[in-house]
Amino acid sequence: xxxxxxxxxxxxxxxxxxxxxxxxxxxxxxxxxxxxxxxxxxxxxxxxxxxxxxxxxxxxxxxxxxxxxxxxxxxxxxxxxxxxxxxxxxxxxxxxxxxxxxxxxxxxxxxxxxxxxxxxxxxxxxxxxxxxxxxxxxxxxxxxxxxxxxxxxxxxxxxxxxxxxxxxxxxxxxxxxxxxxxxxxxxxxxxxxxxxxxxx
Numbered sequence: 001x002x003x004x005x006x007x008x009x010x011x012x013x014x015x016x017x018x019x020x021x022x023x024x025x026x027x028x029x030x031x032x033x034x035x036x037x038x039x040x041x042x043x044x045x046x047x048x049x050x051x052x053x054x055x056x057x058x059x060x061x062x063x064x065x066x067x068x069x070x071x072x073x074x075x076x077x078x079x080x081x082x083x084x085x086x087x088x089x090x091x092x093x094x095x096x097x098x099x100x101x102x103x104x105x106x107x108x109x110x111x112x113x114x115x116x117x118x119x120x121x122x123x124x125x126x127x128x129x130x131x132x133x134x135x136x137x138x139x140x141x142x143x144x145x146x147x148x149x150x151x152x153x154x155x156x157x158x159x160x161x162x163x164x165x166x167x168x169x170x171x172x173x174x175x176x177x178x179x180x181x182x183x184x185x186x187x188x189x190x191x192x193x194x195x196x197x198x199x200x
Contacts, residue, residue, distance in 0.1 A: 014093075023050045023075035029104045032069050036094045037134075042071045045192050046132045049162035050075045052187045052194055053130055056158050060127035061086055063152070065145055066134055067112070070098035076130070077107045086123065088115040117141070118148040125154040135167045142168070143175050150179045150199055159197040160186070169193040 012034035020029050021042050032039040038046070050072045055062075062080070064073030067087035077085040087110055089095050098112045115121055129149045133142045142163075149159045159180070163169045173195055176183045180197030187194040 021071065023047065023071060024079045026075060026078045028071070028074055028078070029101070030069060030071070031097055031100050031104065033093055033097060036091060036097060037068045039069075043132070044190060045162045045164065046071050048187065048189045048192045049130060049132055049160065049194055053128075053160050055080055055083070056127050056156070058127040058154060058156055058158075060125050060154050060157070061123060063088070063121065063123070063126045063129045063149075065117070065129055065131040065149065066090075067098055068094045070101045070112070072130055072132065073098070073110065073112075074101060074105060074107055077102070077109050078105070081109055083109065083127075085110045086121070086126075087112045088121060090114065090116045117145060118152060121152060124152045126152055126157055127154060128158050128160065129153060130160045132162050135163070139168060139171065142172065146172070146175050146179055146197075150197075153199045155199060157199045159199075161195045161197070162192055163195070165191050165193055169195075 015034050017032045017039055020027055061084040063086045067073045067089050073085050073087035087098055095114045102110050131145055133145050163172045176195055176197040181200035182198040184196050186196050
């Protein structure tokens with residue numbers, strides 16, 4: 001069976017790639033590999049989300065749900081050194097790479113660990129959760145991420161989501177409106193929509 005980026009243990013042979021990419025004005029050095037999402041460059045959805053996220057005034061840590069090899073979480077950690085950025089993913093290889101990339105970029109304000117969605121997430125007072133959800137895992141998984149994000153946010157905390165219009169942006173917004181007191185469309189770029197949900 002072919003590996004998916006949401007496989008827990010990719011079976012594909014390791015063939016590391018090394019490249020640089022600029023996010024939020026920071027040049028970041030990345031190591032990627034077979035069996036992880038968008039291994040040759042930062043995918044467009046992650047770029048759109050990373051560039052437009054605004055940190056809420058609310059104090060508290062941040063979570064990058066489904067961090068992959070780390071582009072969004074590391075860009076936020078670099079931009080907001082006073083915040084702790086939790087970065088989680090189901091994919092063991094992605095987590096190893098995210099740790100290497102944090103080290104490679106001298107970023108210390110991160111906690112990077114394996115978790116199947118929120119299984120190993122012990123914090124429930126996040127000020128901000130960001131996600132480029134694994135669309136190929138199916139709508140049920142994506143909606144579960146929204147539901148559990150709501151439970152793990154502090155009051156007035158925010159969930160920021162990037163999703164392509166053709167891959168379910170309208171239904172994602174509808175689901176978020178069931179869970180959050182406010183849902184706003186923050187940005188649109190080449191068919192990618194960024195939604196912000198604010199918890200009551």
